[in-house]
Amino acid sequence: MPEDWQELLTRLERAFGPQHWWPADSPFEVMVGAILTQNTSWTQVERAIDQLREAGLLNAGALLEAAPETLEPLLRCTGYYRLKTRRLQAFCAFLKREGCLDRPERLGAADDLYCLRRKLLSVYGVGEETADSILLYALHRPIAVVDAYTRRLAYRLGWTDPKPSYAALQDRMEAQLPPGDIQKRQELHALIVVQGKTFCRSRPSCRECPLRRDCTYGARGGDREDLVGLRQG
DNA sequence: CTCCCGCCGC
DNA sequence: GCGGCCGGAG
Structure with missing residues (x-):
């Protein structure tokens, strides 16, 4: 072929x-998952997300305020748990700067796709794949x-x-997919x-x-x- | 042992 | 470009 x-x-x-990936999850959950799954199998990520939820920390405001020592044990099973604690909190700080700490689904609502992509890439811990996963699955923007x-x-x-x-x-890929x-x-x-x-x-x-x-x-x-x-x- | 939906700093 | 980050499953 x-x-x-x-x-x-x-x-x-x-x-x-x-x-039909991630249809039922909240956009914020998708964002968290996109960061936690970096070089890590998805089954471990689901565990960590469940643990965050049970701890009442599956929202940007709570994650941002939590002490790293609180988050680290919950993220341990995803590997790189100290790194990912820093990355999750950096991402939440970014949401706060963008004025959507309690409305993560509105991130970049006023931005065009590539402007928003550049913003995401400027966040510590967000590279191309993570940025595009967030754009496509959390924010429903058309990007491969x-x-x-x-x-x-x-x-x-x-x-x-x-x-x-x-x-x-x-x-x-983009050249062949319907815009x-x-x-x-x-x-x-x-x-x-x-x-x-x-x-x-x-x-x-x-x-x-x-x-x-x-x-x-x-x-x-x-x-x-x-x-x-x-x-x- | 390798592999897992990477990214950062050097 | 390369090593470090990191634990868990197979």
Whole structure:
């Protein structure tokens, strides 16, 4: 399959069904999750969010006022817990500066997409992927999210070099997606994550992969599971 | 042991 | 570009 992100979306949706990520959660919860999930599995993030909620700290005002020693034990299970305590509080301080401490969903309401994106990137602990996840899933802005799964999949499909830059890959996705289509962008990223966890893992399991016939990686013999027992290492 | 929806500071 | 941050699951 030549590079075609809409076709990819179609095939993944056929394989895995619609995902509807984060529809029920509050925007603030999505923002917290986006920060906590940095280099961390989502199951641990859910635990931490539950613990914050039970402690009554799942709102920006409370998080900002809380002592770091209060937050750290609750974030411990996500790893980098001291770092993430600082990042969460930095983000809440940013919400306060923007005048939406108690209305996080209104963040950047008056800003255009790229102005708001630049603001987010200026916050300590918010990089491109975190910023775009917040824009797309918490604030419902139309922007394509790139992550490690996206890079890996694009490379294995034969669409890119091994390490395309974030901006380069994002531009290529944006060039093919209907402008302003939020739902397609949300579903595409969600489905790429599912694909990345299920089949296109760092140790790929290509045998039952829905993209097997479209993928140059599998066709090149990249399926490591095929090699188990044949290699000594 | 590796891997997990990265980012910062050097 | 690279190491540090960090715990938990497989």
